[in-house]
Amino acid sequence: MSKLSVDFLGLSWKNPLAAASGTFGFGESYKSLFDPSIIGAICTKGITLEPKEGNSGIRIWETESGLLNSIGLENPGIDSFIYDILPEMGNLGTIIIANVGGDTVDSYLLALDILNSADDVGMIELNISCPNVKAGGMAFGVHPKDAYWITQLAKQVTDKPMMVKLSPNAYDITECALAAESAGADGISLVNTFQAMAIDIAARKPVFDNVYAGLSGPAIKPIALRMLHQTAKAVSVPICGIGGISSAQDVIEFMMAGASVVQVGSAVFKDPYVYGKILAGLDEFMEKEGLHNISEIVGAAL
Amino acid sequence: MHKVISQENIADGIFRITVDIINEARPGQFYMILPPGGAFSLRRPISVHDSTAFTASFLYQVKGRGTKAISLLKSGDELDLVGPLGNGFSFLAQDSVFVGGGLGIAPLFYAIKEFKRAYPGKTAACYLGFSGEAFLTKEYEEISDSFGYMQSGFITDIVEAGSNAYYACGPEAMLEALLKKAGREAHYLASFEARMGCGVGACYSCSIKTASGNVRVCTQGPVLSAKEVFYEQA
Numbered sequence A: 001m002s003k004l005s006v007d008f009l010g011l012s013w014k015n016p017l018a019a020a021s022g023t024f025g026f027g028e029s030y031k032s033l034f035d036p037s038i039i040g041a042i043c044t045k046g047i048t049l050e051p052k053e054g055n056s057g058i059r060i061w062e063t064e065s066g067l068l069n070s071i072g073l074e075n076p077g078i079d080s081f082i083y084d085i086l087p088e089m090g091n092l093g094t095i096i097i098a099n100v101g102g103d104t105v106d107s108y109l110l111a112l113d114i115l116n117s118a119d120d121v122g123m124i125e126l127n128i129s130c131p132n133v134k135a136g137g138m139a140f141g142v143h144p145k146d147a148y149w150i151t152q153l154a155k156q157v158t159d160k161p162m163m164v165k166l167s168p169n170a171y172d173i174t175e176c177a178l179a180a181e182s183a184g185a186d187g188i189s190l191v192n193t194f195q196a197m198a199i200d201i202a203a204r205k206p207v208f209d210n211v212y213a214g215l216s217g218p219a220i221k222p223i224a225l226r227m228l229h230q231t232a233k234a235v236s237v238p239i240c241g242i243g244g245i246s247s248a249q250d251v252i253e254f255m256m257a258g259a260s261v262v263q264v265g266s267a268v269f270k271d272p273y274v275y276g277k278i279l280a281g282l283d284e285f286m287e288k289e290g291l292h293n294i295s296e297i298v299g300a301a302l
Numbered sequence B: 001m002h003k004v005i006s007q008e009n010i011a012d013g014i015f016r017i018t019v020d021i022i023n024e025a026r027p028g029q030f031y032m033i034l035p036p037g038g039a040f041s042l043r044r045p046i047s048v049h050d051s052t053a054f055t056a057s058f059l060y061q062v063k064g065r066g067t068k069a070i071s072l073l074k075s076g077d078e079l080d081l082v083g084p085l086g087n088g089f090s091f092l093a094q095d096s097v098f099v100g101g102g103l104g105i106a107p108l109f110y111a112i113k114e115f116k117r118a119y120p121g122k123t124a125a126c127y128l129g130f131s132g133e134a135f136l137t138k139e140y141e142e143i144s145d146s147f148g149y150m151q152s153g154f155i156t157d158i159v160e161a162g163s164n165a166y167y168a169c170g171p172e173a174m175l176e177a178l179l180k181k182a183g184r185e186a187h188y189l190a191s192f193e194a195r196m197g198c199g200v201g202a203c204y205s206c207s208i209k210t211a212s213g214n215v216r217v218c219t220q221g222p223v224l225s226a227k228e229v230f231y232e233q234a
């Protein structure tokens, strides 16, 4: 067993780094720059039952130490994912995590059911930050009772290991994590983007057609770390840490706060070679600390 | 990291930076440039303006803090760039018209040079529209068979119609006006702009609507068929 390999939700990862949903396409995009098989797992762009065109207007905006996005879940839909994308994605040489979104409970469940037949998908990441159309657009992940409800139904449908990806915009993220755990989630991933906005002062209106967008990047890291730490104290299922990670130091902090594995998102835009650099940094850290396996640090700072 | 060979201040707020890089770019492709200084989360897409075997140049306007930071680099400094990215222009072996507006003139220099290298017997007519100060007109005139420019007004007014092949880059209003002039039967390719996250097709930040559905400007473009993009135009 290599020093960086870890077990997460019953799968053996070559290292604890995953590419975060929405920042790594379907794994093919960065191939001309580096071999994606160096990454422990790849989360797909959020997939929905039907194809989605995404939001109109500006979709990405740089902020101090971060960025705002308002993509609107543009994706080719579950059928195209399975027939057009997955055959190639399955050959990338790393674990594939299907990130699943939806705007009604039924659309989540149908998508999960279809994914049961996709052998190349190693696990599911249930994105409950999506607005629930029938509940007036309130995200599924805001109230613990909604998080419980969708997780329980999803677990009944899917055959795959499933982590529930929590929104930092929840009233109480720890309560949502506990709800997802008691509804049967195999793991928790956190956090998705923070609701935020920008204003075009010349036009005197919001930059985004959708008004509010999601903040990610180094700006959110300390808050994400705090949320992870609180959640790790509360739940006993394994956790995947996400939010502003861009260096080996960040990964180590998240693991010490209780993450078994982590995801790197926005940092890849700034530096497409960030994964390789983080892995080298982790090797160096383990050498220096005399560690046998990276898992030894998980929860060290709890 | 690539060494900056030169940084020229071409006109007010307009710079040309040349870096040491092995040229693999086709005309119309771009690089994602990380402005120096560590304060940036996103790279800036900038088209290849000119290239030799071991250099690439970018002609750019200082718009905001990123291009400002790039403009402060001096020869000998390092620049972090990723590319070349995007599809680039594909030329027909026909007499061709090149139309640039504003900083949209940038990619046309390399495009005209490469067009003439591929098809020395075919003519390249070049039209450049500026708003205010004109720059680099001599350099563009030298590589073109015919040349015209304007410092105000609509450059498309002086474009002679009747050609079969058009290549353009500039404000969308100019690109759309050129479509009226060229007609929907012409081979008319234009380089489009969109805000980008990744530049490699991963994030869907740069999607635009076209006649054949959404396309990602960074990978399926930036060069697209103008009539596909302006599909709602009569």
Ligand SMILES: Cc1cc2nc3c(=O)[nH]c(=O)nc-3n(C[C@H](O)[C@H](O)[C@H](O)COP(=O)(O)OP(=O)(O)OC[C@H]3O[C@@H](n4cnc5c(N)ncnc54)[C@H](O)[C@@H]3O)c2cc1C
Pocket (backbone or CB within 6 Å): A061, A062, B030, B042, B043, B044, B045, B046, B047, B048, B058, B059, B060, B061, B062, B063, B064, B065, B066, B067, B068, B103, B106, B107, B192, B193, B194, B195, B196, B222
């Ligand atoms: C394919 C492509 C090729 C381009 N080629 C050139 C070129 O050769 N010369 C040139 O001067 N400009 C070019 N541009 C426009 C150039 O990318 C922007 O002017 C530049 O990103 C502005 O950055 P800033 O930090 O100065 O401005 P800011 O407004 O501070 O930038 C904030 C953010 O918005 C983005 N942004 C702002 N304006 C644009 C825009 N027009 N297009 C895309 N993103 C934008 C920036 O990249 C950055 O992420 C090109 C754009 C694209 C998409």
Ligand SMILES: Cc1cc2nc3c(=O)[nH]c(=O)nc-3n(C[C@H](O)[C@H](O)[C@H](O)COP(=O)(O)O)c2cc1C
Pocket (backbone or CB within 6 Å): A020, A021, A022, A023, A045, A046, A047, A069, A071, A073, A099, A127, A165, A191, A192, A193, A215, A216, A217, A218, A220, A242, A243, A244, A245, A263, A264, A265, A266, A267, B197, B203, B205
């Ligand atoms: C452009 C972009 C698109 C995203 N799309 C999705 C998505 O489809 N599904 C999802 O669960 N999260 C999505 N996210 C959220 C990221 O997966 C991640 O949770 C968030 O960006 C925080 O991590 P970071 O700071 O490392 O980027 C997206 C983020 C960005 C920047």
Ligand code: FES
Pocket (backbone or CB within 6 Å): B195, B196, B197, B198, B199, B200, B201, B202, B203, B204, B205, B206, B207, B216, B217, B218, B219
């Ligand atoms: S910029 Fe990311 S898909 Fe085009």
